[in-house]
Amino acid sequence: DAGVIQSPRHEVTEMGQEVTLRCKPISGHDYLFWYRQTMMRGLELLIYFNNNVPIDDSGMPEDRFSAKMPNASFSTLKIQPSEPRDSAVYFCASTSWGGVTQYFGPGTRLLVL
Amino acid sequence: GENVEQHPSTLSVQEGDSAVIKCTYSDSASNYFPWYKQELGKRPQLIIDIRSNVGEKKDQRIAVTLNKTAKHFSLHITETQPEDSAVYFCAASINDYKLSFGAGTTVTVRA
Numbered sequence: 001d002a003g004v005i006q007s008p009r010h011e012v013t014e015m016g017q018e019v020t021l022r023c024k025p026i027s028g029h030d031y032l033f034w035y036r037q038t039m040m041r042g043l044e045l046l047i048y049f050n051n052n053v054p055i056d057d058s059g060m061p062e063d064r065f066s067a068k069m070p071n072a073s074f075s076t077l078k079i080q081p082s083e084p085r086d087s088a089v090y091f092c093a094s095t096s097w098g099g100v101t102q103y104f105g106p107g108t109r110l111l112v113l
Numbered sequence: 114g115e116n117v118e119q120h121p122s123t124l125s126v127q128e129g130d131s132a133v134i135k136c137t138y139s140d141s142a143s144n145y146f147p148w149y150k151q152e153l154g155k156r157p158q159l160i161i162d163i164r165s166n167v168g169e170k171k172d173q174r175i176a177v178t179l180n181k182t183a184k185h186f187s188l189h190i191t192e193t194q195p196e197d198s199a200v201y202f203c204a205a206s207i208n209d210y211k212l213s214f215g216a217g218t219t220v221t222v223r224a
Contacts, residue, residue, distance in 0.1 A: 031210055043157065043202060043214040056211055058114070091156065100145065100209045104156035 004105035006092050012111045018080040021108045023092030024073055033102060034067055034077050035091040043091075049075065050097075082112045115140040117205050119215025127223050132190040134218045136203035139184070143205040146179060146186050147212065151200045160201075161188070193222045 005024040013019055025032045033048040047057040052069045060067070064083070069075040079086055089109050093102040116139040126132045138146075147162035163170045163177045163186065170177050174193075179186040190197055200219050204212040 033210075042216045045212060045214075048210060050210075095210070100147065100162065101159045102212070104158070106156055 004092055004094055004103055006090075006105035006108050008108060009106060010109050010111075012113065013082055014113050015083055016081045017112075018078065019082045019086075019110060019112075021077040021090050021092075021110070023075045023077070023105060025075070025092070025094030026103055027073070029094035029096045029103075030072070031095045031097065031102075032069060032075050033093040033095075034075070035093065035104075036088045037091060037107075038088045046077070082110075084112045086110065087112050115143060115205050115207070115213035117203060117213050117215040119203050119218055121218060122216065123219045123221070125221045125223060126193050128193055128195065130193055132188075132193055132197070132220055132222075134188045134201055134203065134220075135185060136187070136205075136215050137183075137185040138205040138213075140205070140207060141181075141184065142207045145206040145209050146177070147204050147206075148175075148177060148188050149202045149204065149214075151202065151217075153199070157202060190220075193220075195222050195224060198222045 007022045030051050034046040037043045046059045047067045049069045067077045089107045091104050091107045093104045095102045119136045144165040148160050149157040150160045151157040161177050163179050174191050176189045198221050200217045202217050203215040206212050
């Protein structure tokens, strides 16, 4: 298995632009998580899905952030409009029901200028 | 929500010595406590976990202890090696899935 796949790996954009991050979970996993990692705030859970349904989005910072999971093999995290304080590494992770190990993707390093 | 505090923020040990990282949590309903290791520029990876019905768990050179009454848990690494140098995160969860992470401990093993 290729593991969790994220794209792009690096993204540089200007303030005000829309940013879309993509994630493909491990096949067969029915939980998907989006995390944000910064030096100041550490590793934060933004939202997680079970069977494509958002279960808890209490970590989503504000309305500029949105996440979708249209099918079991694809999820997006969108930031519109982006701001410099959104600069961070965004990780996607997945696990299966009954399993607890969250397998992280390689992350997307986002820089908003 | 759950609040996890982790200490120390940095830890430097001589190769072969032991390293101990401590975490406290706020929600008494938390029942799952994993530890993740993140090497520089890499993704976090689970190294060990413990549930609230167990007081201690060991896997080779790493062990985790849990004190439910005091709401704290610790990671112990014995006979440290250079490859143990990384950032270690503790986490707590009430349902196995919603993880609240500590701020991380940067461990440096000196040769």
